[in-house]
Amino acid sequence: MTDTLLSIKNLHAGVEDKPILRGIDLDIRPGEVHAIMGPNGSGKSTLSHILAGKPGYAVSDGSATYRGKDLLALEPEERAREGLFLALQYPVEIPGVNNVYLLKAGLNALRTHRGEPELDAYEFLKLAREKLKLLDLDDSFLNRGVNEGFSGGEKKRNEILQMLLFEPTLALLDETDSGLDIDALKIVADGVNRLRDPQRSIVLVTHYQRLLDYIEPDRVHVLMNGRIVKSGDAELARTLEARGYDWLRAEAA
Amino acid sequence: MNDTAAVKLPEAARDGFRRLRDPAREHFLSRGWPTRRDEAYKYTDLSALGRREWPSLDKPGGTASLPDALGTRLLWTDGFLANESETLPWLRSLRTCAAQPAAELTALLGQLAPEDDPVVALNTALFDHGTWIRLEQDNRLDAPIELTYASGERNGVAATHARLALEIETGAELTLIERYTGSDSDTLATRVAEIALADGAKLLHIRLNEAGDGTRILSHTSVRAAKNASYRLLNLDLGAKLSRESVHVDLAGEGASAALHGLALLDGKRHADADIRVQHSSSHTRSDQHFRSVLDGRSRSVYTGRVVVAEHAQKSDSAQQSANLLLSPQAEADTRPQLEIYADDVTCSHGAATGAIDPDALFYLQSRGVDADTARRMVAFGFAADILNTLEKNALRHELAMLIADRMRAPREVLEWL
Numbered sequence: 001m002t003d004t005l006l007s008i009k010n011l012h013a014g015v016e017d018k019p020i021l022r023g024i025d026l027d028i029r030p031g032e033v034h035a036i037m038g039p040n041g042s043g044k045s046t047l048s049h050i051l052a053g054k055p056g057y058a059v060s061d062g063s064a065t066y067r068g069k070d071l072l073a074l075e076p077e078e079r080a081r082e083g084l085f086l087a088l089q090y091p092v093e094i095p096g097v098n099n100v101y102l103l104k105a106g107l108n109a110l111r112t113h114r115g116e117p118e119l120d121a122y123e124f125l126k127l128a129r130e131k132l133k134l135l136d137l138d139d140s141f142l143n144r145g146v147n148e149g150f151s152g153g154e155k156k157r158n159e160i161l162q163m164l165l166f167e168p169t170l171a172l173l174d175e176t177d178s179g180l181d182i183d184a185l186k187i188v189a190d191g192v193n194r195l196r197d198p199q200r201s202i203v204l205v206t207h208y209q210r211l212l213d214y215i216e217p218d219r220v221h222v223l224m225n226g227r228i229v230k231s232g233d234a235e236l237a238r239t240l241e242a243r244g245y246d247w248l249r250a251e252a253a
Numbered sequence: 254m255n256d257t258a259a260v261k262l263p264e265a266a267r268d269g270f271r272r273l274r275d276p277a278r279e280h281f282l283s284r285g286w287p288t289r290r291d292e293a294y295k296y297t298d299l300s301a302l303g304r305r306e307w308p309s310l311d312k313p314g315g316t317a318s319l320p321d322a323l324g325t326r327l328l329w330t331d332g333f334l335a336n337e338s339e340t341l342p343w344l345r346s347l348r349t350c351a352a353q354p355a356a357e358l359t360a361l362l363g364q365l366a367p368e369d370d371p372v373v374a375l376n377t378a379l380f381d382h383g384t385w386i387r388l389e390q391d392n393r394l395d396a397p398i399e400l401t402y403a404s405g406e407r408n409g410v411a412a413t414h415a416r417l418a419l420e421i422e423t424g425a426e427l428t429l430i431e432r433y434t435g436s437d438s439d440t441l442a443t444r445v446a447e448i449a450l451a452d453g454a455k456l457l458h459i460r461l462n463e464a465g466d467g468t469r470i471l472s473h474t475s476v477r478a479a480k481n482a483s484y485r486l487l488n489l490d491l492g493a494k495l496s497r498e499s500v501h502v503d504l505a506g507e508g509a510s511a512a513l514h515g516l517a518l519l520d521g522k523r524h525a526d527a528d529i530r531v532q533h534s535s536s537h538t539r540s541d542q543h544f545r546s547v548l549d550g551r552s553r554s555v556y557t558g559r560v561v562v563a564e565h566a567q568k569s570d571s572a573q574q575s576a577n578l579l580l581s582p583q584a585e586a587d588t589r590p591q592l593e594i595y596a597d598d599v600t601c602s603h604g605a606a607t608g609a610i611d612p613d614a615l616f617y618l619q620s621r622g623v624d625a626d627t628a629r630r631m632v633a634f635g636f637a638a639d640i641l642n643t644l645e646k647n648a649l650r651h652e653l654a655m656l657i658a659d660r661m662r663a664p665r666e667v668l669e670w671l
Binding site: 052053054055056075076077079080081085086088091092094095096097101102105106107109110113145146162166 | 623628632
């Protein structure tokens, strides 16, 4: 178990007095792609928010160990610098803050943390343009306010652009597929597949099997009522697509 | 009513403006300093000023260290022009005009500003320096002019009373910056501007308050815009102990327009009041008001936006919005949109919002590796800098963005991309 990247043990958490996660156990090893599926309200987004450090949640029991560190004790920016990346379901609009500035500030914060030299404006733009091309975006995308006035699809692609630039060790994608048409979905999936690497792990949080047609997961987990009720390989996702979640509800009860 | 016995004023100069000064002086002495009972001064109580005496100086204090100029600079320290001969054919120091004012000057002075306003009356009675600009037809100036009003280095108190008479003839264009800066010395600075824009004339007017902690600014601007003339104001309150700017714009000619934008960036116990009135007097006139504030400490911003659309001003269009970001629970923002519409075929809109920094935005930036304090300053800077979108992307806009970034301790790098 020494090569586990993220180890979640008996995690209980909620908002105020309302419990949402009721004992999550999950191990993720380097190079693995996991899919976490489940019906609405099962706790999928809560899990990804808590791992990234979003305020507003209370952890009442359990632990999350990331690269040997107590993940839950770190500030969100420390988690990011340690290589954890969360692509949000609803990326936030920050008017007046230039997209390119955030991308560069974020990347250089990561590089400094890793002991690498910061990129100057020229080096950064060169790198950013390469990644933009992969996502079928033009340069003007960089000079807009962060997510300001972006369409739903543009917001999701902006998240993937950040992920491609930051090259995280653990990428959590929270319903990145929702609201995307099939072309955008392929572009996003292609971006994720590019990042697949023996040293990098990816967690796809999704409601639908559709995304998994393009990104083949190593492990699939079903989250219901705050617990992982079933785990399996990619075949499990196809079963869910065919049968829905109800049979698991009966099995879990 | 005020206790008139308590109102004292220094003697006015016996110059060529006496016919204007005498009634103004009488008016001010009889009504006194404004109090919170005066509707226009409801949120800015000036009655404490009336309990002191405000002498003008015989000579200025020492020159304070000044920020770099944003254009061709004329510098007054405590009301004294650094170089009285430093004038252009179309720009004169009012001090040099005072003995025998030209007919064109007397035709403008006192014609636009409301003499029943106590600050206007005080200034008219006592103004002792300022500028007369008359830009002739089709003269389009590229380089901005900066009128700098600085408090000098000194121990005692000083009152300065500046006047601006500005006439832009048909088709001419100007960018004018009025800048308050200098030492933290105890200062009362009044300033009244009367601006007449002829057909198709354009003015970009930037009021930049970076005054020291001991300065109270009471200023008033009256504008009359003729057919297709355009008046744009960017009012930036970054300093002073207290600042009140009232702006009255009369869109007198068909197709005239006004864009009035402002930002108050305050900390400590600073107070900034922007009192805007736009009168749509003709058809097809447009006005747009957008005022923001970012408030820390116990600071306070006030914005009153009043729009009057006259009965015959059909097809007019007016929009007003204000947004305030509170960085401290003790800060306060007061916003008063007011609409009076007498025409039936017009479009008017307004909106206002006040709140703290969005925690979701902070988390988003942090989750990208940005530390919490920098994230907070980035969000606040983004909110503030939005007001600069009214300007063309040029060197002046960049300089103003840098001033704002420095005030907010926003990462300078944020500007690399503006």
